[in-house]
Amino acid sequence: MLRCPSCFLLLWKPVTVSCGHSFCKPCLGGSLPPRCPLCQERLKLLGVGTARCNVVLCGLLEKCVEREIRLAWLAAHVQDRLTHGDAEEALRMAQKGVEFAPDASSLLLCRAEAFAALGQHKRALEDLDAVCKAEPGEHEGFFRKGKVLLKMGQRAEALMAWEHCLTLSPHFHPARREMEKILAEDAPQPCTAAAHPDVAHQGSTGPQVDGGSPVFPSSSPQVQDQEGERADGRGDAEHGQGTATLSQPGRQQEQDTSAERQDRWLVDNEEETAAAKDTQPSLWELLSISDLECSLCIRMFFEPVTTPCGHTFCKECLERCLDHRPNCPLCKQSLREYLKDGSYSPTVLLQDIMLATFPAQLAQRRDLHQAEMAELSNLTNNIPIFVCTMSFPGIACPLHVFEPRYRLMIRRCQETGTRRFGMCIYEDGKSFADYGCMLEIRQIELLADGRSLVDTIGQRRFRVLSRGHRDGYNTADIEYLEDKKVAGEELQELQCLHESTYCLAQRFCEHGDLASRHVLVQHGPLPEKEEDIQALPDGPTWCWWLISILPLDPSYQLNLFSSTSLRARLTQLQRILTSLLQQPPPGHPLLEYNSWGRV
Template identity: 85%
Template sequence: MDPSRVITFLCPAPDATSLRLCRAEAFTALGQHPQALEDLDAVCRAEPGQHEGFFRKGKVLLEMGQRAEALLVLEHCLTLNPNFHPARKEMEKILMQEDAPQASLCTVAARPGDTHQGSTGPQVDGGSPVLPSSAQAQEEEPTDGRGDAGSEHSQGTATLSQPGQEEEPEATAERQGQWLVDNEEETTGAKCTQPCWELLSVSDMECSLCIRMFFEPVTTPCGHTFCKECLERCLDHRPNCPLCKQSLREYLKAGNYNPTVLLQDIILATFPSELAERRDLHQAEMAELSNLTKNIPIFVCTMSFPGIACPLHVFEPRYRLMIRRCQETGTRRFGMCIYEHGKSFADYGCMLEIRQIELLADGRSLVDTIGRRRFRVLSRGHRDGYNTADIEYLEDRKVAGEELQELQCLHESTYRLAQQFCEHQDLASRHILMQHGPLPEKEEDIQASADGPTWCWWLISILPLDPSYQLNLFSTTSLRARLTQLQRILATLLQQPPEHSPWGRV
């Protein structure tokens, strides 16, 4: 993977020093040293007084086998920060080799008789200043007794170089190297406290689609990052990247929108309060979408009934979004109404519950739903292209005493007529029965459900009735009135020969 893409989503400013340092590390890890050197050269030019860029440049040159050049760059790094121990350690490694470069005359430890020629030391071959001696470094350190790590190391080096206690160069380097090893972990830890994304701002973490902080960010194969919900909404309309227009058909077909974990961690570490605010806003939106009486989504399509399956083929972008939101909120429910001229949709509908969804490769879906509760529309609205409504649920009126006994008798007689109708030998009716399933069993308690016996709705769904008449039966809250109408319709259909029956023309 191209390392430049690795940090593309971190910050929109590719020439930022911290990001160039990160990219140089990535290039180095991949063995792409010329590219790493190019980034480090830019860093050194941009910040000539900072030692970090020169140190990393020296290490890259060393890995490329250019030891003389690496030595000069490391020497310059130490002139900028004489107590930067990692650079001193790298120079020791170079100078201890048998075929060490002869271009430099410096030594890591001071020797008796060293002379000082200014604060930066003598020049080597017209290049970078030579490493100052340790004795010189000691003079430049405070002598008020405050023992920071840098002054302790300078004093220790000068002690090793006192007359009469001079050690071999190998021993000196070995002791200094051991000190560096003991403190390398501490030095590395101090560097890691300043992450490369410390210069990021909240605007750098905004989704280019919703202009808000990334929430559940996902990165496309073409390298662009969006909020998961924003990307899904775009792919509902067209299977292309919203920015570069590259085809994302295979990405859409896989349907696997894995979050960009690194970006999530960066946002959490850098902007925890803003992320918490963004999360609260998302939860508030989900809570609003979860309300099953206010602004519920309305699918304007066909008649549906309580307890009866209603398979759907969803392909319009607005309904793809609607179904996805029903899934994400956890309600798995939406309203179904038929179209009514002048009102967008009818005044009555049925709440459907999603049982199963089969996603197709092009983003369409086959949705298996079942009817749950009837409702009456109180007010209409819109959200992101689809209809919404405030509703109240319908419930059949309860009866008792003699009225309940009469209702039971009416229920029994109507159910027998329904059984006779289902035994009709007409081929068209048999085909419809196969499609909708058999007549449901008769309930013992006819008032147990708020919508009445399920078999009544099953019968209404298969009878050759005009939608307006179906809606009239649907909206009534009297089980007696509904059973009376069904009894009259069934008696009429059973009295007619099959060739003259309106059922035969369905």
């Protein structure tokens, strides 16, 4: 679970990219790749110069991985960087490792190899001398020391180092191959004797190595190279041709088994890593709930998201912080680009760890969140109230949302799926009026700094039963209003009143210069009249459209709004329209005042 999906080794300096997947920092390279290696999503740095390590994952790795296995996978990562030709990064990683464990021979070997790859042979030799002194019984340090000495031109010293290596491990073929190459170059004539410390061909002569045992090169350089490749386990696989067979007892068996030892040092580290993995306690034994807690809500992570600066929070917690200030709550790194992007992808590895280690607690955390969402979804109890302006059923109400409390409120309305909230005007002594309109969100345009332009439309009228608060914004228990139905003769009279008032409204819209003014541009034309004037619980939509464009005093608008008698509303509208149509042309009629309010 804690392995990098790119190199398949244990994570080293884990970085969580914008899509939510986590990789070793070296695996991502010097710069962020254009797309995620796993999901192919386009990646972005979002306001930071370089990818930052995930602080929570680093802490989990530090706690879960024992010192020995950390050293093993660090050495494997350094070797991987060297294999890919990135010696500078390998050296940086090895330096960090040596600082962490100065006595770790495996990391000194890594650093020596990185030094050698960069041409810093003297520094490489210093590390190898330290390894040979610390572990005089291990052949690896002497073998690598010989290779560095050879690069420095010290052939005799290199031969001595390899001779000592073979003394410690007589069948370590890479050292034997290196010695054979040098001896082949120095030999006055080709020799065919076998290079074995115990058995030689008849009539063999030549230099004596390893306490008097003759070591001779192969019969030709080509055969010699092939034999060396077989010793490293690469002969047939890479070149597609056979290798020379040396004629001493047991040699063929040694060649057959040598293919399994491609790189003894790296394999040893991998085996050590595997062995340590087998003996490691499970994650649930090593971790506690506190290791997976959000630093903002002090609860178990729910939908954990990682910022570009490497810190992790619950998605909702981070969004609430960004409502107030576009900076990381911990390190204060600017998150303006992250906020502008708006895609808070969950950190996949953390979710997997929580599911594997604390499934019951995660389920409980999820149930708690769902209960909170269910409570927020109720459209009669504790509904969120936006205190701003008058709104009406069926009429658009565009909003510019910038206050942190209302940004939170709008976001919750979206998350619950209701996409609805109440709108009321302010009223002294009550925080907001006793009547309001339920609005439905149709579209939201998020701005770069977290503000939003919200397009809403009115749905139902309501009366406030009780008031409350939640996280800074107002809430209310409500009951919905509905016009009283009439029938028979009353309905016929109401229908006649409706027709005559609608005709006045049409004349009013054509009166003077009103049609060319911004009022109609903003609110659109007069809606068509309904066939059944009692079909909607709040009455005909055109009545509310007319009330919304007339510059009536809000208290008078609220009086019309709260009435559950369609006859009363139509009567009031008829009186207002008649008065406006009788006024003289000079001066726009909407700028005058009369007894019905600001008309």
